[in-house]
Structure formats: C-alpha cells, structure tokens
Amino acid sequence: MFTVNTYAATSPTGDLVPTPIQRRDVGPHDVLIEIKYAGICHSDIHTVRGDWGPQSYPLAPGHEIAGIVTKVGSAVTTHTVGDRVGVGCMVNSCGQCTNCQAGEEQYCLAGNTGTYGAVDRDGTITQGGYSTHIVVTEDFVVRIPDALDLDVAAPLLCAGITTYSPLHHWGAGPGKKVAIVGLGGLGHMAVKIAHAMGAEVTVLSQSLKKMEDGLNLGADHYFATNNPATFEHLAGSFDLIINTVSAAIDINAYLQLLTLDGALVNVGAPAEPLPVQVFSLIMGRRSFAGSMIGGIRETQEMLDFCAEHGIGSEIEVIPASKINDAYERVLASDVRYRFVIDTATL
Template sequence: MTCIFEFIQWKKVLVRTCHLLLVFGVVASLAFQPSQLRTALYDTSNYLYCITYGLFVYLSLFFYFMTCYTDPGFVPYKRVPNWSGGMVPLSDDEDDDDDDDEGNEQKAVTTSKTHLRKCLLCNIEQPLRSHHCDFCNRCVLKYDHHCPYLETCIGERNHRYFWCFLLATEILIIWSIVICSQSFVPFSDWSSWLHINKFRLFAMHVLVVSLCATTALFCIHSFFALTNSTTWERVSRHRITYLNRLPDEDLNPFHQGYCHNFFYSFLCHRIKEQQWDIVYKKRVEEHVTLYITAAKGYAVDSASSPFKLLNFERRVPRNDDVVIRIHYCGICHTDIHDARNDWQRSTYPMIPGHEITGIVEQIGSDVKHIRVGDSVGVGYMCDSCLKCDLCKKDFEQHCSDMCVTYNSTELDKVTPTYGGYSNLIITREHFVCKIPKNLPLDAAAPLLCAGITVYSPLRRFNVGKGSRIGIVGLGGLGHIAIKFGAAMGAHVTVISTSESKREDAMKLGAKKFLVSKDKEQMKGAKDSLDFIIDTVAANHDVRDLIDLLVFEGVYCSVGGPTKPLEIEPMSLISKKVKITGGAVGGMKETQEMLDFCGKYGITCDIEKINANPETIKTAFDRIVKADVKYRFVLDMLNSF
C-alpha cells in the first residue's frame, strides 16, 4: 500500500511539472521568437500588453494549482456501525444532531436527512451526491470526475476553481494563437518556411489542440454550473439510485434556477448550506404533485376485447398512502379469469395485475415504516377496514370490506381499483410490503400472489423438517411451492400428469416424482403423504390424490378450478382427511414470506417480457396452454 501511495504522489508531481513545462515552453517560444509579445517586451510604451498577458498566464497557473491542492470535498471519515443500506430518510424524531467537536464542516455533510448507502471501501455513510473515486480512494461530495490532467478529483469544493482555470486558460490560448499567427516569417520557398517556422508550427499545433479540448470542457462545465449537475450524474444517471427512480428521466432534482445555481451554489459555494437532500426532496415533491394522479396502463373493455393503452387517474394521495413507480408486474392465472370474465364477476374497463413490485416515490405524512426509495411490493389486496376481528388477527384477506387491487372498488364502494399493468399505484402503507434487498424486483413480483398463496397453507399446517408433502402441478404456483417446501426441510413429492417435468422438479428441490396418470405409481405411493397442496387450475379428479394421504392428512386446494371437486366421502371418513383451501395471506404473513425468501434466496423462475397489447395476449394464451416456465413478468418500467 505504501508503494502504491508513493507512486500516486510521484505521478501527481510528474503531471503537474509537465503542465508547468508546457505552459512556460509555449510562452517562451512566443516571447523569444519574433512576435508581438517580444516586441512589447522591449517597448516601454507596451508594458501593459505584456503585463496583461502575463496576468492571464499567472491566473491560469494559479487556478490550476488551486484546483489541484484544494480539498475537492472528501467525505470525513465517520463510521456507521448500524447501517442497513438503501436510501432511508431519517424520521423526524430521530436524533440527527452531530457532536459539537465535529466542527461546522463535519456538520455540513452529516446533518443531512437522507443517506444513500454505505461505501464499502471507505466504510462511511455517503451523503447525497457523493461518490467513491477509485483513483483517490476517497468518497467525494458532489463528485464530478477525476481529472487525469490535474491528478485530482473535481468535486463540490474545487469545481469552481476548475471552471476558472478553464476560463483563464481559454482566454490565454486564444490570445496566444493570435500572437503565434502574427509571428510567422514569410518565405517564398516552402521548405525554408517550414524550417524557419518549425517552433511556431509546433506551438500553434499545441495551442489549437489545447483550444479544442479547453473549449469543449469549458462549455460542458459551464452547463453543469448553470444547471447544478455533474458529469457523473449525467453519464451514470441510470445507475444512480436517487436519479434512476425519478418519474421523469429529464428531471434535474437539484435545479434551483440558473442564476441561483451559478452564483450561489457554484461560484459562491458555502459548504454549510449545501444540504442537497432538502433541495432534492422539495424538487421531487413538486414534480410528483404535478403528475402523481395521472397514470396509464393496459386495459380491457370487455371479456372479448383486446388490451389497449388507457390513460386514467389514481386517487389523490392521502397521509397514509405510498406512491409506487411500478417496475414489474407478474401475470397470474387469475388475471386471465378476470379479464375474460370466467368467474362472472368482472367489471370494465379493467387493468389487471396484483403481483406488483417497484420503487417508492412519495410517502404521506403519516407513513412510518416505508421510505422514499424503498423496494416494495403490492399483492392481491390494497385495503380493508383494519377494524374488524379478522383484520386485527392479520386475516385482512378475509375482511368483508377487503379491496382487491383491481376489478374492485375502494372502501368508498365507488372508486374503481386498477392493477399493476400500469406505471404507478397509490396504496395504503399497511398493504405495502418491503422487498428484501437481495431479491431482484422482477423475479420477486410473483411472490406477491403465487408465493404467498402456497406459503400460507404450508405455514398454517406447520410444514417443516420431517414433513412429507405432495405438490400437485409444476407451474407458477407449484414450482415456488417446491422451493418453499425444500427450504423448510420437508420431503417434497411432485405429482404431475407429465413425465417430462421430472427433471425440472428434481432440480427445484423435489425428492420424488409421481405421474398421476400412472395408476401403479399412484397405488404404490398410497398413504405416504402428510399434506398435499394442489396448485392446478384446470378441472381434474382429486380422488386418487386423497388416497395418497395418511390418517388425518390434509388436502389443500389453491389452484381455483372452475368446477366442484369430485371427492369420495368414504376416503374422508375412513382416514379423517381434512379438505381445505387457501387464498393468499394476510399482510403480516406476506412480509414474513418475503423475509423468508430473502433469507434463503428464493425467487420465482420467470420469463420477462415488455408490456403491450400483443405480448400480453400472447402471454395469456401461452399460460392457458401451460407453455411457460414458470411465470410471465411484465416489464412495466420500460413499456411506456
């Protein structure tokens, strides 16, 4: 490490020495060759010309070294032992005061209400707009870039000096080009002209190249100064959390007016007042307020009509609401039943989708546990009374006033609900779940319905180590049920009509595979299972499945066939078999399920597609034909 540090220091010395030699070399070539500058040196009446030129040489070098040796805004080393990651604004009642002995400068960067993340290299909390420089090995406030010509970072505290260096150098180069162009000695012979003017040609070449580079940099950084932005934020916007989650990709959350940006924030920079999180929050809230109720999604107008793009309005956010920019939405078989009115309960226009994941854009004043920037999900329900006995027991899904995420109404029984095939959703905080940070939003989306649908009965009947469970069907629900069962320590048997699914079942964690059409296999497995979860949505005979259960075994149907089950009563009587069902889970259980997935790294196997009327129709048709492994997920973020 010492050798690397010494190399970096010597590199800085070498680069800066080369700059000095280059500047003095060009100036010397102009001063000691016949030129207007040389003439002015020997003409006392023209001293002002030389002094002014020399002043710009001095200013260029002065601002060069001011930029080099000014602290660019290195974030002070302040350890954060209890860091949990994510963009988490502190609550109003949290103590955000710094110790008195930290000093004003330390307070300026640590009293921020919002932090982005912990830098794993510096082991410090990064304030908003800071970034780790790999060359300096430090985190820099309002990081712009690392300049190899100065061998230093350009950041919040030295950016203005860099801009002044570019301005002074620009003027100096233009002036030097004029002087150099007037100093060429004319010759009729081309070779003699080249020989006599070779030093001037070299100087002119260096000056023109320098002018092009300096002009480009000066224009770019003038733009950044006027708009209060940086090179890093412009180039890497898609990778910066506090920028890529904004609803408008052209929104600059730090823009406060051109004059204010340039004179107050840039030239007259005051570190004590640069609390970018305050500016950010104000700008984002202004933007969201303007656009938050306007939404768009893919809807159907009847059971037979195709999907179309529909512009609609979400409700005005309330104090306990969370506004979510939808990134992904899984396609559930229920979406198909509802869109095609298979259950004779559909209302139109309908925007399906209840396997929703996205990023929080805005929260109400009464929201306590969700923060702006959190990765969250919304499932089958979006509201309930929260007052009845069922709600108090965390069975919100069974509340008589429960509001389904789509094809329903809100608690007022008037306002329709629209689902996740859209760009944003506004939901009560209680019905928003946090997605663990190690789960990708696309593969986590089906967990909000398919995942909790199979997880809830597994937990309800205490499936665990030593349990012998059967999973009927290897589709969207079945494949995640296998993963859950294996993670819980159960011996998993998969029951399917197709032998071709054996290999996939074993890869997912099953220990045994039965072909339901093979009577000998089914007979040989009689009385071998404690619990069966049936995920098949198609109508099928379950009598052979009941025979697989042991005494007091449990059969649970979650697939939702459209016709009544055919059951042999004597099988129930002789073995006291329990017949039950399941429909998603309460919010507490859903969050438990997501945390369980985060702990064991469980996600759904998906096929991700862009959302448009054609792709949605194709996905519906393929799901009906069981032609998907194992869940379609719509990329809503990139589909509008």
C-alpha cells in the same frame, strides 16, 4: 387525481390494450409506487375474461407488483421515498373485524379490497399492476429485501404467499412428506418453499416432461398422474398435499394419497365444482381444505424467508406488447414459470 398508463381489458373477449386510467391523489396514509415489474397470474386471465363473475371495464389486472416508493403521505410511518416495495392481491380491508385484528386481512369478514376489479374506498373500481404507478394505503405495502431482485420478487406477492401460507399453516418441515400437484406458476414456488422448509417434497404432474425442472427446483421425487400406478404406489404417503392447479381433478383419488390425519389443501381455483366422496375423508380422518394468499404480516414473513433462502420465482420478462401472447401461452402451459412485465415498456 392523475393519469397513468396501463394495459387493460376493455371486454371479456378482447385483447388487453394500452389504456390511460386515473389514480387517486396521495392521501395522508398513502404510498405512491412507481411499478417496475408486474407478474402475470392465471387469475388475471380468469378475472378479465369473466370466469369468476362479471367485471367492470376497462380493467387493468395485476396483483404481483414490485416497485419503488416515489411519494408518501404526511402521516405515513412505515415507508419512505426510495424504498423497494411490493403490493399483492389486496389493497385494503375493514381493519376492525376479528380476522383483520388477527393479521388475516385476506379473510376480512367485510371482504378485503382486491388490487383490481374491486370497489375501492372512494367508490371507484381498483386497477392493478399492469401500470406505471399505483397508490396504496401504507398498511398494504410490504418491504422487498435487498437480497431479492425486483423482477423475481414480483410473483412472490401472489404465487409465493399463496403457497407459503398453507405450507406454513399445516406445518411443512423436517419429517413431513409434502406433495405438490402441478408444476406451474404456483407449483414451482411451492416446491422451492417446501424444500427450504425442510420437508420431503414430491411433485405430482400430469406427465414427466418437467421432471428435470422439478428435481432441480428442490423436489425429492416426481411422479406422473397420467399413470394409474402412481396412485397405487403412493397410497397413504403424504402428510400434506397442496393442489395448485386451476382445473378440475379427481379429488377423491388424491385424498387416498394422504396419511392418517393428512390434509389436501386447494390453492388453485377452478371454475367447476370439485365433488368429494365423504368416505374419502372419514376413512382416514383426512381433511380437504382451501387457502387464499396470506395476511400482510405473513406476506412480509414470506419475503424475508425467501430472501434468507435465496428463493425467487423462475421468470420470463416480457414487454407490455407481449401481454396478450403471454396469456395464450399461460393457457397452453407454455411458460417456465412466470411471466413478468417490464413496466418501463408501458
């Protein structure tokens, strides 16, 4: 075991503070990563504040990790010292179930091991990327292409794959009309990726205040959902809607915007239930679905796709001392569009 510096929550209500933690020694199949940048995801806030269930403290969040390999275990074959790498929302899975064997480790039937706040293989609680270093088994470390700077690549490990996976799975591409609900950390990546896939992209946001941004990011159209006329005008328009917001919305109203056989896919995770009227589904053979990140293979595919198309996250780099301020700004929707921690400031 060795000690590293982190910023961690010590309770669900207090600030994150400098906190030393223990990392396990590098085993035969492990990779030691010097973290350079770590993105701040809304789910970090939900988790440390106990919105999704009680947590063990201290807890260092962070699952958008970009850094450099500084040591590898004796049996590691996929990474070498000096590699530019990333770690996303999970750091292990059973590896044996049907889903893991299919490369869908995020849906491991035994439950994947989250990058923070989960029980690790040695029985300790995992600690995330608001840290100087992390030790991860090689199978859950991905390569960051040289064409991507590490700071803009970090949020791709959650925001990028969370939106790429459903867009890919539901066939976003030429001839498809795709709507993105919300233009935040997830939404802005969904716009960029859907545009690069060749889809016709519409942003559905509460107001028009980010309209210029949305169009510059690749949206073809932009509508305000606080205007009831939007729902009348766009009824039956979209093959696919990706809902990126983590707050309750009127799902039935959005389902009416789908074409025959259209799908509304939730990637935002509000704490409240989202009631659905069955007739909103059966009258158009519509689907209401969910999607959670992607497997390791698909995450690498996403990174390569983003490198090929010059896609990175729109970021504001902050020192660790500004993490608590950043949390308040995320909750106030005052970020365009992802905070990234410079971990050298730890």
